[in-house]
Amino acid sequence: MNRYPNHTKKVLHGNAAAAEAAVVCNAEFIPAYPITPQTTIVEKIANKVADGKTGATFINMDSEHSVFCAAMGASVCGVRIFTATSGQGLFYAHEVLHAIAHSRLPVVACNVGRPSFPWNIWSDQTDSLAQRDTGWIQLYGESAQEVIDSVIQAYRVCEEVNIPGLVVLDAFYQSHTSENVWIPSADLVNQYLPPLKSSELTIDGWFSKAYGGLVPPAQYDKFNHHFWKEMSRVEDLINSTGKQFKTVFGREYGAVEAVNISEKTKQILVTLSSITSTAKGVLGGHKETGLIKIRLFRPFPKKSIFEAIKNIQDDCSFIVIDRNYPGEIEGTLMQEMKRVLYGRKHPVYNVYAGVGGRDVPPDTIEKIIEKFRKKEVARDEVSWIDLE
């Protein structure tokens, strides 16, 4: 039973795990606004605050825009922030997401993915993927365990580079799915996650500071350049702190997870989030099919992908599964994979699957594998597998 020392095993769903994460990371200020399917995160945190399980200040704000503004304001005071939202809430906060990132505030938030319009509350990553250019680090996972672990790691990395991070959960298949979760003790988390250090931006109480003023052209790019330098370190940081994670907690994480990839691999599925689990279950019957799970979506982990595919042949194809529709021809993940694979000879196929919460059972994965195994598929074909 004691698979992970200094942990407590509980059966929790992803949203409850997110709430546990906020507590074990000792988030001190938690502004939030409930929205389906994120609501139980807020409820569990509110209960924990009410029961005195954490000393955090919890404020039920009047909107997500206010939530992220409050997060920003509190963060400049040098306290650790947690919040969570979903879909419309994240869209509503969009402009503040930029402000938090480029004010270099290491806020960590969870997003439970749902699409925008047509109206829908089910599993879909359109909301968070649409925030890819706001400057937030984005992590995706497939289990409730990964929610708690990713939040811990996000604080570690975000506070090191002063960039905010978004930990994304799939609606229902992750947010509402109860499973075994190992919750690390506070002592264990403290070994891994140092206390939040104040930076030169932090309000210290003696000298007043003002934020958000106009930055003229002669300086603007310098701030971007600072940001760029730090963002360029993040992929390596995720991999190095993911290895350290194993020494402390016993579980290892990287920017990507490669499954069943070798020189014999003929096709590689590229996935985000909970579809990964189902795909892994199907791979057992397909020796020539591998899988890359994108865990770090922002910055996109080019180096880690190259490392994972270093042995494959030129004719090995990539099948990128998008559970989002960005209003373009190709899905968001496909666009990212294409720029990674620029100049290489691999066929890269795009499949839309599970959009708007449509279930993706093993049969759908089998269908995808079969479809693209055939040589006659056009290289730039975009498949809507659920509608075929």
Place this chain on the structure above:
Amino acid sequence: MFHNNQIIEIRGHARGGQGMVTAFEILAAIFSKAGDYEVQAFPFFGVERTGAPIQAFLRISKNPIQNRSNIYNPHLVVLFDEGLLDQVPVFDGLHPDGAALVNTEKPVNEIPRLPGGLKTLFTVPATSISIEKKLGSKALPIVNSAMIGAVIRILDGDISISKEIIRDEVPVKHEENAMAAEQSYNSLQEHNLTPLKQEPAKVTAPVVNSPDEVPFAPYWSKPLSLNKTGNWRVFAPQYVNRTPPCTHYCPAGTDVRQFVKLTAERKFAEAFETIYKHNPFPATCGRVCPHFCQQNCNREGFDDHVNIGAIERFLGDFSFDLKRKPVPVTRKEKIGVAGSGPAGLTAAIRLRQMGFPVTVFEAHSAAGGMMRVGIPGFRHPEDILDAEIERITGEGVELILNHKITIRDIENDFSAVIVATGLHSGSRMNIPGEEHAVDGIRFLYEAKINHNNFNVKRGEEIAVIGGGNTAVDVARTLLRLGGNPTIFYRRTRNEMPAIPHEVDEAIAEGVRVELLSAPLKIDRNTAGLEIAVTRMKLGDPDSSGRRRPVPVEGSEIIIKAGKVISAIGQTSDNHFFSGNHLSVDEGRIEFRSKIPVFCCGDLSGGGTITEAVGSGNRVARQVNAILYGIPYTPDPVKNDMVMPNEMKFIYYRHSLRHPNPVIIKSDWHNDFSEVVQGLSEKETVAEAIRCLHCGDCYLCGNCFNYCPDAAIYLENGNKLHIHYDYCKGCGVCAYECPCGAIVMK
């Protein structure tokens, strides 16, 4: 059979609110803890609402579960609500070796739509078990713990560990939930079925299917009426007519809200009839009733109570122009009534309206009882009372004045007698020197009827003992006779039984009030009277709930006064019963006579005109019932009054109350004109419009506007209806109803 599977997949079907999602989470926790299994439990919600069909999934495995999709080929289907059998294809995709668990008490052959290939069926009476353990309500029993017990039994799980985990996980009723699981674990029934070749009819009720073709943007072009969602409902809203506080507190039984509403609609004649049905003295009561209706008006919690008294007074005065005809005499039993006060005359007119010949005997030279002899003209002009009594005699009630009768005088000529002789003797103070005091009720009678001024000298100091309306009326009369009255009352203003505005008016006119003061003795000497008065303080509450006054030691003072008038209460002289002292209750009393004897009015309790009127109404019904051998049942007490906290004041506009104009004069000497004036027609209607319509739909349209399912419609422009085919029972209408006229049942 489950042991052969590497992974067990279970699919549950229930309605939102039955606790299935929690049940599956608890089952996952049980297998995680008890068997170190990998587990996965998750729901599929449609649009989450109580009562909507939902699904939940549970995977249990010794190995990591590499599947995060719904369950299509379950090894076990768990059905929380057998009603779903006709609505949802619950057995779709059941594994060839799969089994089903149904919450039902029916025998197997009565369970519809079981799949033909089903070999094993489990049944459990989870609903009965949950109701017995008081889990949820009878309308919506929460069956989750009972269903957990059944699943644990099917999967060979450990019930004692399960009980422990249930105790930990459920938010309330820990033990009851654990017991429900155990009881259901023990009462599970397994039925081995012979597979049928033929499949039963499939569910035909609408199932959410994806259309093959969709337009380029979503919209709904068909009538919304196609989407019947009424079967999601557990509790249904209903329009009800509930009792408003004004009506609830009216001792006469008047439908106050109704006459106020009719007044607002300027239907004055109908409004008057509404009062007259219960109270033949609206013009009188409009002036002198304490108006329990307006004291309890829910508007008090918003801005200021509706001036119902002024509305009643307006209708009473308006009614004198209306003509009424007597009903013919259709009954042979003659009814005698002793006393022409509000109780006697009310009973008389009720019986007259039923067709009885009725004769009222009055001891005094004018009818009206206490309304005539106990209430001064400056509060209640005599012509108003005359008009109301003329209306009663005009309806055929015979009135005989100057006849102080006893039971023996009439028992030979009548079939029944109602005694409503009231309380016309003053109570004794029981202090030394009491004989020097004048009885207050006697004083009012003499002053009004015989124009006796008691030789009150201008500026003469006069002590009035008591705190009721009689004391206040005595003081104000003395003031008009030229005296300088001071009221001595042993408690505080809060406990004074007199109508508060009367006390205010008396003080404004120049009456002094000494509170927490009681006389100890009265001495006469050559200069006049000397009254020893002690200060009092309030002690513990007495049987009436008012705090008992206790003398303060050593606080005695001597007051000099020309006269002392005592008005501390009244008793009966028992003349009617030939001096026999009887303790009487309202209704038929035990008394040796040839005819049945009934009592009503002050004699049987109360103390206000409106209570006497109510008492007259009830006794008239009882007389009729007893004479005709009909069982008499008192009016049932209604417990559905709309409480102030049920009112949604945010939906009302503030408006100023229209108070009665009060005449202010610096000197009232020899002036007995009416002090309080009525409202004009315009003001009366404006005041009636202030009514909040507690417990009575007034077509504000909130329910119509707020219903998220457009299930409320207006019929003929004047009545709202709920279309139960579409009402999901969300309760928004009941919550937003400003006046408590929608309840969830």
